[in-house]
Structures are given as C-alpha cells and as structure tokens.
Amino acid sequence: MSSRYRYDRWRGGPDPLQPPIDLREALDQIGRDVMEGASPRSALEELLRTGTRDAAGLDELTRRLWQRRSELQRRHRLDGTLSEARRLLDRALEQERLALSADTGEDARFRELQLEALPPDVAGQVNELASYDWRSPEAREAFEELQQMLGEEVLEQRFQGMKQAMQEVTGEDVERVRKMLDDLSNLLAAHARGDADVPERFHEFMAEHGEFFPENPRDVDELIDALAARSAAAQRMLNSMSEQQRDELMSLSEQAFGDPRIARALQGIDRQLQGLRPGEDWSGQARFRGDQPMGMAEATAAMAELGEMDRLAEQLGQSYPGAGLDDIDLEALERQLGEQAVVDARRLAEIERELRQQGLLRRAPDGGLQLSPRAMRRLGETALRSVVSQLKSRRGERDTDRAGAAGELTGTSRPWAYGDAEPWDAVRTVRNSVLRRAAEGENSRMLDVADLEVAETEQRSRAAVVLCVDTSWSMVQDGRWVPMKRTALALHHLVSTRFRSDALQLVTFGRQASTVEVGELAAMEGAWEQGTNLHHALLLAGRHLRRHPDAQPVVLVITDGEPTAHLEPDGEAVFEYPPSEHALSVTLSEVDALRRLGTTLSVFMLGDDPSLAAFVDIVARRGGGRVLAPGEDGLGAAVVGDYLRSKRSR
Structure with a gap:
C-alpha cells in the first residue's frame, strides 16, 4: 500500500x-x-x-x-516630538543654569539674562539657542541630542527606514543627506519636464543614494509613489494638529541636525510630489485622543496606516x-x-x-x-427536499410519491440514488455484492449502499398540471410571497426530474394572469397591484389542458383572496371590490368548464377570510375538487402531497 x-x-x-x-x-x-x-x-x-x-x-x-x-x-496622540523636544530642552537649560550659577563673572549674569528672555514656546527657544555658546558640556550635549532627534524624525517622516540607516550622525552624514535631497529634487524636476534621460538618471541616483531607500523602487514612478504616499501622510498628520502645534512643529523642523537647509529642501520636495501625485490625500485629517504620544515619524506611519485602512x-x-x-x-x-x-x-x-x-x-x-436553469434546478431540489421532509414527518413513510408502484418495469436497472422509490433489483444487487466482496476480501461488509440497484419503471399515465399562484399585493404583505415561490420550485423540480412525462404550466394571477417560466416566477418582484383575477388564470389553465387532450388534467390554485378582478370579452381586466356577482359568475363558469374536461381541481387557501372560505367551498363543490388550508409553513407539503395523491389515484 x-x-x-x-x-x-x-x-x-x-x-x-x-x-x-x-x-x-x-x-x-x-x-x-x-x-x-x-x-x-x-x-x-x-x-x-x-x-x-x-x-x-x-x-x-x-x-x-x-x-x-x-x-x-x-x-x-500626536505631540510626541514636541514633548520630547521640551524634555531635552529643559534638561539643557537646567544644566546650563547650574553651570552659570557657579560662575560669579559678568558674562555668566548676561547669559542668565539671555536665558530668561527666551520666547515662551519650545520652537522659539530652540531657534534662539541655535547660535548660543553653551558653557555647560552637558547642556551642549542635550541640545545637540535634541537637534539630532529632530533630524531623525524629519527624515524618517519622509523616508521610511532612515532612522535605522543613520544611528550615529556626523557632519559628513548631514552633507550626504543634503546632497541626496538636492539630487532627488533634480530627478523629480526632470521627470516632471519629461526628460528622456530620466531612467538613466534614476539608476545613477539609486546607485549613489540607494541606502536611503530600503524599499528598493524599480523605476522613478515607484520611487515617486512611495515618497508621495509618505509625504501625504505627513501632511495629513500636520492637518490633524492644532494650529499652534502645527506652527511649532514646522518651526522646530528647521533645526533638524542644526541645518535649516534640510527642512527647506524637504518642503520643496513635498511641493514637487504634490504636483506629481495630486490624487493622493493631501487634505485629510484624523482625530487622535489617546494618552500615548507619537513622534513625527511614528505619527506619519500611523497616518499612512489610517490611509491604508x-x-x-x-x-x-x-x-x-x-x-x-x-x-x-x-x-x-x-x-x-x-x-x-x-x-x-x-x-x-x-x-x-x-x-x-x-x-x-x-x-x-x-x-x-x-x-441559470442549472441554478433553478438546485433551488428546486432544495425546496423539494424540505417538502419531502415535512411529508415524511407527517406520514411516517419512506417516500411519499411511490413512483415505482405507479409504473411498469422497463427491464433495465440503474444504481440507487437518494430519494429513489423504485423497487430494488434483487438479482443485480446481490451480484454486485458478491463481486465487490471477491475484490475486497471476505472481511468486507455483506451489503453496501454502492451495491444497490433499482428497477426502472415507466409511468402508466401522464398528466397536464397547472399551478396557479396568486401574485396580488396581499401575498407580499402577509408574508406568503416566498412560501408560494418555494412551493412552485419544489413542484417544478419534482415534475421535471421524477415525472417527466407530465406537462406542468405555471400561471400567475394578480390584476391579470400570465404564464411564466419557473425562473421568471422565482425572480418576480412583489408589486402594488389590486385585483385577484382567478377568472383569467383558469382560462389560461384550460388552454394548457386542451393542448394535452391525452393527459389527465390537474389544476392546483394557491390564493389568499376572492376573485376581485375578471377579464372582459375585449381582454380588459376589470377590478371590483367587493367582488361583483358578474366576477363570481364568470369565474365559476371557468370552474365548470374545467370540470367538463375531467379536471381534478384543488384550492389551497391561505388566510382565514370568511368570504374567501365561502367562495372556495363553492369552487370545490362545483369543480369536484378539494379545499385545503395549510398555512404558509405547510403550503409546499400540501401542494406536492396533493399532486402525488392525484397520481396515486390514477
């Protein structure tokens, strides 16, 4: 094995x-x-x-x-960079004031006055102190750390992965960044002009500055897409801040690495990207209301994530x-x-x-x-399975239609399938079991489902069946629309798969009646329409029965209302409520005509309208049929069961 x-x-x-x-x-x-x-x-x-x-x-x-x-x-929240800048600045000022307090000279007093005269906002203080000659080495270190933090945040905000690429920033590193920004601006400008050498310039740019772009774009368009998405997220982050926070952060950005030219170059690139990718969201904003601060780079990444969402x-x-x-x-x-x-x-x-x-x-x-027709067959199969389960629970039978007992043996057989009611072919079933056990060994089961074969039969008689379904607005309003359709699907599937010799016609009737295919009925939408024109429906039913004179005529009617409409000789449908004597008369005359054809007429009454009950009783007496009141849940089982009862009676 x-x-x-x-x-x-x-x-x-x-x-x-x-x-x-x-x-x-x-x-x-x-x-x-x-x-x-x-x-x-x-x-x-x-x-x-x-x-x-x-x-x-x-x-x-x-x-x-x-x-x-x-x-x-x-x-x-979005103020992480401002909060960190305030922390580093406070540390620098504290160290500087300690150093000045230990000095008794006039220069120390002058410097203390300088520090006292600083603007109240962080950005103003940082800009004022950019040219300050720090006396304390610790203070100078804290201020330089602040400038480096701003530089890393500004670059990481625009270039993903930049912070990892520049852990220890020297003056040479800052110059490399400035040159990269200048070259990038020139490349974007060439692309905007449509210069023919842009592909070559792009490859030269990546060969020199590829370390700043870990996403490794394949061409200038991919480069612009990545940069524009990041730049637009940075702009949305600024839009989401208060005006004071936004102005302060923009001013602080000019102290990135202590070189204002970097912030200006980035602002110029942002303008270029906005012109190249105007479809990006440059004006959006979002409200952050938490307690965990985010720096510029982290906030921009969050805005990019929100944009992706x-x-x-x-x-x-x-x-x-x-x-x-x-x-x-x-x-x-x-x-x-x-x-x-x-x-x-x-x-x-x-x-x-x-x-x-x-x-x-x-x-x-x-x-x-x-x-498609295939889909309608599957829906019909599902509807019929539901109906069969109701019939089984109601009668306790293995199968309700007893198709095998109603037919004659053809001499052929086929493998058994779920739902088959034809008699088993015992000889072929035993032979299949013997052959299978010989192949599988003596330990296999004596009889398996795969061994079963049933004898095929032919129906002794065929029927012309008409299912007339009420499509007036009351059927929709009272929740009878879908049960009616499921019933039609189940009956159609049963006739088309098990009793193919029977001729089934579906007729809908509201103000007027019409013949429909099962797919049309399934897709039909409920519409506000007054009138229950059973007269017209029975006329169409009689026409179908006369086309099949050799078949047993069967008419099944599903309705929840009296005949409030009828057809005039000129073909006009007339609505009358309450039903006129003329409407009742012409409807019953069609019932009589169907009776003369030998029709089995069954009416399935939905609802408990006393006037409808009185009318259908008259129909049953004059039409020689039956009246059933199954309710919406039992409608399918009642209609299919009545159809099978008519076949057994034949």
Whole structure:
C-alpha cells in the first residue's frame, strides 16, 4: 500500500486541507433573496457582504477594520516630538543654569539674562539657542541630542527606514543627506519636464543614494509613489494638529541636525510630489485622543496606516463603479487584520468565481445577472427536499410519491440514488455484492449502499398540471410571497426530474394572469397591484389542458383572496371590490368548464377570510375538487402531497 502514496512538503498553491466550497449554501442564500424580490446581482452582493458559515463577509471584515482604526486613534496622540523636544530642552537649560550659577563673572549674569528672555514656546527657544555658546558640556550635549532627534524624525517622516540607516550622525552624514535631497529634487524636476534621460538618471541616483531607500523602487514612478504616499501622510498628520502645534512643529523642523537647509529642501520636495501625485490625500485629517504620544515619524506611519485602512474599507465596500473582489489589496488586508482575513476574502472570491464558472449565474440580455436553469434546478431540489421532509414527518413513510408502484418495469436497472422509490433489483444487487466482496476480501461488509440497484419503471399515465399562484399585493404583505415561490420550485423540480412525462404550466394571477417560466416566477418582484383575477388564470389553465387532450388534467390554485378582478370579452381586466356577482359568475363558469374536461381541481387557501372560505367551498363543490388550508409553513407539503395523491389515484 505504501507504494501507492507519496508525501512531500507543501510548496504553495491552494491549501489542500481547506474544505471544498459549499456552493449549495451560497446558492440557497442567493435564491432566497431572489425569491424575496432582490435581483440576482444584488443577492450576490448581499451574499458577499454577509458571508457564509466558512467565511466572514465583507461587512464583518469592514467592521473589524473600523474597530482597529478606532483603537489606534483612541490609543495615541500626536505631540510626541514636541514633548520630547521640551524634555531635552529643559534638561539643557537646567544644566546650563547650574553651570552659570557657579560662575560669579559678568558674562555668566548676561547669559542668565539671555536665558530668561527666551520666547515662551519650545520652537522659539530652540531657534534662539541655535547660535548660543553653551558653557555647560552637558547642556551642549542635550541640545545637540535634541537637534539630532529632530533630524531623525524629519527624515524618517519622509523616508521610511532612515532612522535605522543613520544611528550615529556626523557632519559628513548631514552633507550626504543634503546632497541626496538636492539630487532627488533634480530627478523629480526632470521627470516632471519629461526628460528622456530620466531612467538613466534614476539608476545613477539609486546607485549613489540607494541606502536611503530600503524599499528598493524599480523605476522613478515607484520611487515617486512611495515618497508621495509618505509625504501625504505627513501632511495629513500636520492637518490633524492644532494650529499652534502645527506652527511649532514646522518651526522646530528647521533645526533638524542644526541645518535649516534640510527642512527647506524637504518642503520643496513635498511641493514637487504634490504636483506629481495630486490624487493622493493631501487634505485629510484624523482625530487622535489617546494618552500615548507619537513622534513625527511614528505619527506619519500611523497616518499612512489610517490611509491604508480607508482604502481597504473602500475596496471592501465595493460601492464604486466596476468594483470587484480582485480589487482588494490582500497584502494590506493581512497587515491590518491578519492571515484569516485574507483566507476569508479569497474564499468569497472563489465562491463568486465558481458561481459563474459552474454556470449558476449568467449574463442576462440586459447586461445584469440571472439565475441559470442549472441554478433553478438546485433551488428546486432544495425546496423539494424540505417538502419531502415535512411529508415524511407527517406520514411516517419512506417516500411519499411511490413512483415505482405507479409504473411498469422497463427491464433495465440503474444504481440507487437518494430519494429513489423504485423497487430494488434483487438479482443485480446481490451480484454486485458478491463481486465487490471477491475484490475486497471476505472481511468486507455483506451489503453496501454502492451495491444497490433499482428497477426502472415507466409511468402508466401522464398528466397536464397547472399551478396557479396568486401574485396580488396581499401575498407580499402577509408574508406568503416566498412560501408560494418555494412551493412552485419544489413542484417544478419534482415534475421535471421524477415525472417527466407530465406537462406542468405555471400561471400567475394578480390584476391579470400570465404564464411564466419557473425562473421568471422565482425572480418576480412583489408589486402594488389590486385585483385577484382567478377568472383569467383558469382560462389560461384550460388552454394548457386542451393542448394535452391525452393527459389527465390537474389544476392546483394557491390564493389568499376572492376573485376581485375578471377579464372582459375585449381582454380588459376589470377590478371590483367587493367582488361583483358578474366576477363570481364568470369565474365559476371557468370552474365548470374545467370540470367538463375531467379536471381534478384543488384550492389551497391561505388566510382565514370568511368570504374567501365561502367562495372556495363553492369552487370545490362545483369543480369536484378539494379545499385545503395549510398555512404558509405547510403550503409546499400540501401542494406536492396533493399532486402525488392525484397520481396515486390514477
């Protein structure tokens, strides 16, 4: 046995342990929404928003994203650089005052007066002290540390990874930064002009200054994209500050490394980037209300993260024209919400793709989406399974339709499948068991499900069946719309798969009646329409029965109201409430006409209207049929059970 299997390391691709996609659940959910009046496209969008048992929906992913965004804003505040600058400056001033107090000379007193006359704000003090000749070495060290901190923050704010690249900054390092900024400005200007040698200049720039760009852009456009995104985040951070904080921070930036030219060069590059990438968010802002201070670089990274969250939220919202699940940035989604969120997003995309590739959703003539015949068969199968379960619990039978007993043996057999009621072919079943046990060994089971074969039968008679369903507004208003549609789907699936010789016609009737396909009925939206034109529905039913004169006629009517509309000889539908004697008369005349054709007429009455009950009693007496009042939950079982009862009676 070991030679039949080979185990190896998983090398990427689809997860082999991931459960298969359950399209049945997805299709059932789409079908339920469609039957409630939604379009197939909106039903698919709703599925993607709400998700499935195996995958969180887009709404849940968006909720987690906004929760993470809110937590980030509640945790932090933006004045970290100002607070650190104040701490270092206070330390420098304290050390300087201690040194001056020990000196009795006039120069020391003059310097003390200088320190007392400093402006009240941190930025003003730092600018005044930039040219001050410190007497205390400790004070000078603290002030230089402040300048270096400002330089690192300013550069890290614009160039990700710069702080790690410049741990120990010397005068030569500052000159290298200035030269890099000048070269970058020249490169951006050349690109803006459209110079032909920009690619060569870009490669020369990266060869000389690549250490400042750990993201390693491949061309000038990637370089601009990265810089513009960072610069726009820095601008949004400034927009989020108070005016006083913003002015103070901008003034402090001029003391980066003690060289104002660096801040000015950065401001010029910011203006260039804004012109090259105007589509970036340069005007946004966010409110931070936490107690953990962030420096300029950290705050800019937080603003960039918020911007990424906003873009992800837009992608997950799918509310813009041409939106698709392929638009979702999976790398960003993993950074923000973790690996499971990526699994869920991919799962949703696979469900949408499989629904289309397996032909369950197809393009409609008007450009929208519609459920395919294959999808309608699956929905019908689900509806019928629900109905059969109700019939079993009600009667305790193995299967309710007894199709095998109603047919004649054809002499052929086939493997047994779930739901088959044909008689077993005992000879072939035993033969299959013997052959299987000979191949598998004596320890195998005596009889297995795979051994079973059933004898195929032919129906002795066929029927022409008409299901007339009330589509007036009261069916929608009173919660009977979806049960009616599910009933039609179940009956259609039963006839089309088990009793193919029967001819089924679906008729809807509101103000007027019309014949519809099962897909049209499933997608039909409830509309405000007065009138229950049973007269017109029975006319169409009679037309269908006459087209099949050799079939047993069966008419099933689902309604919750009296006939408040009828058809005039000129084809005009007339609404009258309460029902006129003429409307009742012409409706009953069609009942009589169906009776003359030998029709079995069954009426399924929904609701407890006494007037409707009196009318359907008359219909049953004159039509020789039955009246049932099953309720919405039992409607499907009642209709399918009545249809099967009519077949057994034949």
